[in-house]
Every structure is written in structure tokens, then in C-alpha cells.
Amino acid sequence: TQLLEQSPQFLSIQEGENLTVYCNSSSVFSSLQWYRQEPGEGPVLLVTVVTGGEVKKLKRLTFQFGDARKDSSLHITAAQPGDTGLYLCAGEGSSNTGKLIFGQGTTLQVKP
């Protein structure tokens, strides 16, 4: 069974601080996605990484896929209150059907 473990589960920081969220597995994933979910809404895709070692940037967010495609990280620079939300990593299962396996999520609170 493929599992994804996210850490930390909860993070409360001040505006302007940097943070990193980790997503780890013992399994190899063909691709890994990061989502952000706000209360009362569905997850919204932020990025998809496919190649081992790949780095993608989305404004102040930097996503990295591990060389072995078993782990990923999300780094936020100079966090803002608008970054508050639940961040989820999701890996595409080995069956290549599009079935996603989600991590438990990281709840981020950025205080002004």
C-alpha cells in the first residue's frame, strides 16, 4: 500500500517567516501534486511535479520532487496571511489510473 506522510501536521507562524512542508513515502510515485484547501471548499491544484529532482516555483512557493520520486517539499518564502490553509500532497498511484493518494495535510496559519 502506498502511503504519503506529511510533516508538520500544524504550523503557526508570523507574517514574513519562511516555512517548509515535507511529504515523504517509501514508495515511488510517477508524479506528485500539491493542493491547497480552504475551509468549506475543495482542494485546488497548485503544482504537479513529474521528474525526479524537479523544482517548480509559483511566486513565493517553491516545490521540489526528490531525486528518487519518493518525497517532495513545499517551501514558502515570506509567508502572508493569505497563505493560510490546508496544504495537501498527493501522489499518483502505481496503477496509472489517475487515482490519487493523499497525505494527511499540513494546516498552516499565518498570523499578521
Added chain:
Amino acid sequence: DSGVTQTPKHLITATGQRVTLRCSPRSGDLSVYWYQQSLDQGLQFLIQYYNGEERAKGNILERFSAQQFPDLHSELNLSSLELGDSALYFCASSPPAASGGPETQYFGPGTRLLVL
């Protein structure tokens, strides 16, 4: 707005009852996925349909069933409801992926089910 619609937004029912959740995918998307999100289990994949056919199955209970209709909308049926079935149920849709690459899933706003 992802373009995926789900109804109803909220549902309150009693144990032992049966409910139907409805999902309309984005225009042109052939795949529909159902997920359950609870506090203790996180977001769990239930089942996927592609153009009317079941394509993949996850941790879906036998009391739950789904189908996708010719107009591509999908329904998730939950029966003999238990307290533990209280959760957010999300539908997602995706267009065909290019050259076998990863599919992008667009999530609906969810249906919040409360079983009393």
C-alpha cells in the same frame, strides 16, 4: 470556481438511511472521481469512472455505490448510513491526460454529510 458542481451542499440524515450525492463534471471532462474527507482519515479515494465505466476502486465500502450516466454526471449512493460516515464527500473531474502524463483533477465544493 473549478467548474465542478456538487449537490446538495449540506445533508443531515439519520443512521440507517440512504442518500444520493450528485456531481456534474466540468464540460468535456470524461473522468469523475469520488473522495471522502474525514478528520481522522484525511482525503481518501473512493472510486473513479471514465466515460460511464468504472475505472478504479479505492477504499469504498460495500454499502456505497456509484455510477456515471451518459451525460457524464455521476451519483454516489450511500446506504445503511452509520455515524462514522459523517464526512465531506468530494467529486473531482479531469480531462484526458496528454501522452499518458499525470491527470489534473478539478475538485468540486463538496457535500457535507452529517449522520445523526
